[in-house]
């Protein structure tokens with residue numbers, strides 16, 4: 460079973476206290492950040508700290524991803540050379556604007572993996588789309604290289620690049636989010652949503668996460684441990700949805716045994732896609748209990 464990555468907690472890469480607590484917050488994944496959470500003067504220290512702690516800390520079943528500095532920065536090559544040998548589950552590559560950005564990173568990562576004796580593409584790549592060009596090329600980026608196992612939307616940078624306000628309702632992100640989810644799901648990879656910046660507004664976070672789950676996102680980034688339970692809650696189907704899904708699956712199984720293709724539940728026709736959605740609802744309900752299967 461694939462590990463579900465509903466929540467991904469950003470932790471500034473220059474904060475040893477926060478990183479040491481990474482395994483205890485209940486997040487599915489942590490994002491050790493070398494990019495925007497780290498001041499320019501701290502970049503080298505953050506890289507040293509993150510790579511050192513990855514070597515000694517037991518993260519348990521928490522998936523470790525490292526957000527690198529962008530390929531257009533002077534820190535990128537040093538980040539790659541230091542981080543790839545530590546074998547994080549994935550690196551998050553910010554500001555991917557074209558498939559070429561990803562292919563160039565893939566080539567360099569393969570060289571480093573070879574020099575470490577790792578199998579090629581041991582470390583996955585999450586492509587961050589946070590420029591207008593990146594969003595416009597979402598499907599090309601998602602499909603350009605098998606190392607890419609997720610697309611992730613960066614709403615703060617994207618709204619800055621578009622020159623628009625980032626609103627609480629998020630309507631300015633509706634089309635980009637739909638494009639990212641569609642591109643990712645059409646390539647069979649994950650889609651991760653952007654952060655909710657107001658760490659005290661949990662209801663707003665819950666509402667937004669439910670919306671993006673409804674668009675097909677498989678996970679969302681967090682910036683504060685207090686956000687994690689709210690993100691997980693958004694992935695849990697409501698009791699009445701679970702009860703209905705159970706009725707549908709039971710009715711479909713009974714119909715199949717009796718050799719009937721179509722059946723009605725609560726007066727509505729149940730066919731294969733309805734059963735598929737019902738099974739998905741039950742998977743999500745199980746995930747809420749165990750947190751590990753999808």
Ligand SMILES: CC(=O)SCCNC(=O)CCNC(=O)[C@H](O)C(C)(C)COP(=O)(O)OP(=O)(O)OC[C@H]1O[C@@H](n2cnc3c(N)ncnc32)[C@H](O)[C@@H]1OP(=O)(O)O
Nearest residue numbers: 468469470471477478480492495496615654658682683684
């Ligand atoms: C646009 C972007 O790129 S977003 C991604 C980059 N940004 C980040 O990574 C920011 C991550 N978040 C943070 O740094 C912090 O949560 C802030 C600055 C937003 C708020 O910090 P604080 O005011 O200290 O929050 P608060 O007082 O509620 O923290 C409570 C506890 O949680 C810890 N904590 C807060 N955020 C985090 C985090 N992201 N990871 C781990 N621990 C955290 C604090 O260290 C504190 O621990 P303590 O009780 O042991 O002292």
Ligand SMILES: O=C([O-])CC(=O)C(=O)O
Nearest residue numbers: 613614615616653654680
């Ligand atoms: O949402 C994120 O992952 C954070 C980010 O980089 C952005 O919003 O620009």
Ligand SMILES: [Mg+2]
Nearest residue numbers: 589613615616
């Ligand atoms: Mg960003």
